[in-house]
Amino acid sequence: MPNVCPLIFNPICKPKIWGGRNLERLLNKRLPTDQTIGETWECADLESGQSVVARGPAQGRTLHDLVDEWGPDLLGRAQPIDGRFPLLIKFLDAAQDLSIQVHPDPETAKRLGGHVRVKHECWHVIDAAEGAVIYRGLKPGVTVAQLADAIKKDPAAIVAYLQRIPVKPGRTYYLPSGTLHALGAGVVVAEVQTPSDITYRLYDWDRVRPDSDAGLHVDEGLACIIPDNDPAPFEKKSHVAGIFTTVTRCLRCPSFIIEKVRFIAEIEQEIPYAELVCWIVLEGRGQIRHAGGAETFRKGDVVILPAAIKNPILQTDEDCVWLEVTVPTESDLAAYPRPTAEQLNAPDGSPAAPMGINIERKRE
Secondary structure, eight states, X not given: OOOOOOEEBOOEEEEEEEEESHHHHHHOOOXXXXXXXXXXXXXXXXXXXXXXXXXXXXXTOBHHHHHHHHTHHXXXXXXXXXXXXXXXXXXXXXXXXXXXXXXXXXXHHHHHOTTOOOXXXXXXXXXEOTTXXXXXXXXXXXXXXXXXXXXXXXXXXXGGGEEEEEOOTTOEEEEOTTOOEEEOTTEEEEEEEOSOOOOEEEEOTTOOOOGGGOOOOHHHHHHHOOTTOOOGGGOOOEEEEOSSEEEEEEEEOSSOEEEEEEEOSSOEEEOOOOSOEXXXXXXXXXXXXXXXXXXXXXXXXXXXXXXXXXXXXXXXXXXXXXXXXXXXXXXXXXXXXXXXXXXXXOTTXXXXXXXXXXXHHHTO
């Protein structure tokens, strides 16, 4: 068994015509001084971007190498996708509106094959300017044929056919493949998605892009659109509170589960994970001690906790908030219910389970 350890990667900065500098201000990112950065890829195992471990025993190793070498000790029961890590995690800073776009649906991905993979994603809003919006899905009753006809007459007409949703920090929005969408100007998000970098742009606000990033994909995009995609069943919230921590379920879809975890400062707790877990750290600072050493984390880090990590202990130096991302797997504890708030608070004042959260939640 390899000596697995927590993983934090060097961010991959992606200059974008619509990007800004907010990731410096909000998430402590060191950005190139001469570019507007639209994305930082924090955990990537793609042909177009490969994360490299920033520090610790695995420093300098690529995520793809560790998927190959550590296998189930890294992934647990989560399955790789085309031999790759099953998640892609980014931060996005939209100083301008992103293009109106869509990602490959299962039928298109199967038909084209190769690097064209299904792309399901979600946005968790970290910051939003007053009046900021996202565009997600077609308005009720709009057909793809109507949309195609409108684009032929006037490409900008596509905007009028989209649902325009006001956003605020703390909300999570699911974007299953086949959903026409765009991130609006003034919004900063954490993005969690399946490992694909295929995007079909249908309209780009009449911008002139660099040659390396130019062009629309109207025919391909129209072929992918699923008009009646309904994200609501996947965005049902639930909330559990303990003495030291609270957990809010933000989203559950077939590809990933996202929960927001809040932990108070100066707490030491065993980490009861039995599967692969990713933390997107939004607030605070702390460390993870384990059999092989210790790893510090802070606001803006994305931490990968392998399934087979030995004896991990969380220590919070400040109040912490992170998004906890897991991959749904078959569970031998699926029949056990989640605990109530009363069950989390034992009579002696201590949590009823490590970290104040039931272990079953980590094994879904």
